[in-house]
Amino acid sequence: xxEGAVQDLIDELGRLPGVGPKSAQxxxxxxxxxxxxxxxxxxxxxxxxxxxxxxxxxCGNVSQEELCRVCRDPRRVPSVICVVEEPKDVVAIERTRExxxxxxxxxxxxxxxxxxxxxxxxxxxxxxxxADGTVTEVILATDPNVEGEATSTYLARLLVPMxxxxxxxxxxxxxxxxxxxxxxxxxxxxxxxxxQISA
Ligand SMILES: [Zn+2]
Numbered sequence: 680x681x682e683g684a685v686q687d688l689i690d691e692l693g694r695l696p697g698v699g700p701k702s703a704q705x706x707x708x709x710x711x712x713x714x715x716x717x718x719x720x721x722x723x724x725x726x727x728x729x730x731x732x733x734x735x736x737x738c739g740n741v742s743q744e745e746l747c748r749v750c751r752d753p754r755r756v757p758s759v760i761c762v763v764e765e766p767k768d769v770v771a772i773e774r775t776r777e778x779x780x781x782x783x784x785x786x787x788x789x790x791x792x793x794x795x796x797x798x799x800x801x802x803x804x805x806x807x808x809x810a811d812g813t814v815t816e817v818i819l820a821t822d823p824n825v826e827g828e829a830t831s832t833y834l835a836r837l838l839v840p841m842x843x844x845x846x847x848x849x850x851x852x853x854x855x856x857x858x859x860x861x862x863x864x865x866x867x868x869x870x871x872x873x874x875q876i877s878a
Pocket of ligand 1: 735736737738739740746747748749750751
């Protein structure tokens with residue numbers, strides 16, 4: 680345990696995902712030794728991101744405006760929606776340049792252990808987007824792990840009876856992992872080889 684401000688910083692850093700107590704301590708002492716201007720830039724970036732970045736009111740992606748870049752782009756195909764768990768998955772898929780449709784970000788995946796159920800995800804918002812018949816295909820691009828599969832299965836049960844073409848990314852993605860860890864080529868192939876889910 681350290682005194683006051685140093686321990687406060689270590690505690691706050693330690694609450695970040697993927698940062699254990701040792702890493703928190705290492706980052707804290709790195710910052711203590713760093714140039715004050717560098718530390719100020721980091722602090723400003725933290726404050727700015729909370730002040731300026733919001734979530735797209737349509738798809739739930741991160742955005743600097745009410746609508747995100749994808750939703751604002753008239754060249755994006757309105758008939759296909761790709762459903763993902765997190766905004767970082769949008770970035771991963773955009774990198775492949777395979778997809779010209781739009782997105783829907785759920786904000787997580789069904790996970791009974793963490794008490795995340797369907798009502799905690801942006802599923803009713805997705806249903807709202809499907810109501811007017813513009814969308815004809817929904818691509819389920821949740822993570823290739825247990826929670827992602829459970830979420831896709833749940834969504835397919837809702838969507839297939841609506842007469843939509845419902846597809847799931849082809850296998851070949853690293854199982855148990857996160858969509859964002861797949862390289863562009865693999866993810867691009869998984870898109871191309873997506874398979875239709877039937878009732
Ligand atoms: Zn959007």
